[in-house]
Amino acid sequence: MTAPTEAHKAFPRTIAIDGPAASGKTTVGSLLAEELGYLCVDTGIMYRAVTWQALAEGIDLEDEESVTKLAEQIDIDILPRSVEDGRPFDVLINGLDRTWEIRSPEVNQNVSLVSSYPGVREAMTRQQRKIAERGKIVMLGRDIGTVVLPQADLKIYLDASVEVRAKRRYAEEIARGNSVCLNDVIESLKRRDAYDSTRKVAPLRAAPDAIVINTDTLTVPEVIAKIKEILQQCDP
Numbered sequence: 001m002t003a004p005t006e007a008h009k010a011f012p013r014t015i016a017i018d019g020p021a022a023s024g025k026t027t028v029g030s031l032l033a034e035e036l037g038y039l040c041v042d043t044g045i046m047y048r049a050v051t052w053q054a055l056a057e058g059i060d061l062e063d064e065e066s067v068t069k070l071a072e073q074i075d076i077d078i079l080p081r082s083v084e085d086g087r088p089f090d091v092l093i094n095g096l097d098r099t100w101e102i103r104s105p106e107v108n109q110n111v112s113l114v115s116s117y118p119g120v121r122e123a124m125t126r127q128q129r130k131i132a133e134r135g136k137i138v139m140l141g142r143d144i145g146t147v148v149l150p151q152a153d154l155k156i157y158l159d160a161s162v163e164v165r166a167k168r169r170y171a172e173e174i175a176r177g178n179s180v181c182l183n184d185v186i187e188s189l190k191r192r193d194a195y196d197s198t199r200k201v202a203p204l205r206a207a208p209d210a211i212v213i214n215t216d217t218l219t220v221p222e223v224i225a226k227i228k229e230i231l232q233q234c235d236p
């Protein structure tokens, strides 16, 4: 693979990567951003952070008003990783490292409900647009190309079958020393996908001008190579 030229770095300045759970957005997005010298912002982290904090504070997650209030006040920071334990970034919630807590099964189970609340989305979208204003950004999520950054210079939609995604997520969990069952992972992804794609506000879907990449049979370097090919075609 060749290193990106200055021209590639200059354009596009905002890259939106959307897709369902475990489609490889975080791995691909963070490596791509590193190669381009861009900032990678994984917006899923923000919804996970609100969910984790609400659970930690004992807030009833069905209580939309309280969860929304929390989303408006929470301080979420994403910093370069301080520990080499497989994490792509450090995630701080109200100043404390919560990188792994936000990946717990309890958060997985509840994050789709929390992210379906319009007020929560408004608060997160506001922060995401502010971060993106600086440019040179790879932003990952479900609604980046459709809602958060409809003017993004390049929109990618990463897809893969639920079986392939579940196997990847299962391998990640096992590598982290967590004991999980593949069938439970499949069911959890299906439930989250169904919820995310049918919600009223900002549902998961590819923007009409997004380039869809099915990653079922592609390795991470192959996906990155494909995106870089697309980037070359974006050259002025």
Ligand code: CDP
Pocket: 020, 021, 022, 023, 026, 043, 044, 045, 047, 048, 111, 112, 113, 115, 116, 140, 141, 142, 143, 144, 192, 196
């Ligand atoms: O890493 P994984 O693909 O499992 O999920 P994630 O990207 O961390 O996102 C977790 C959840 O946050 C999703 O299932 C969505 O419910 C929600 N989310 C969202 O609604 N909008 C985004 N832009 C990003 C995530």
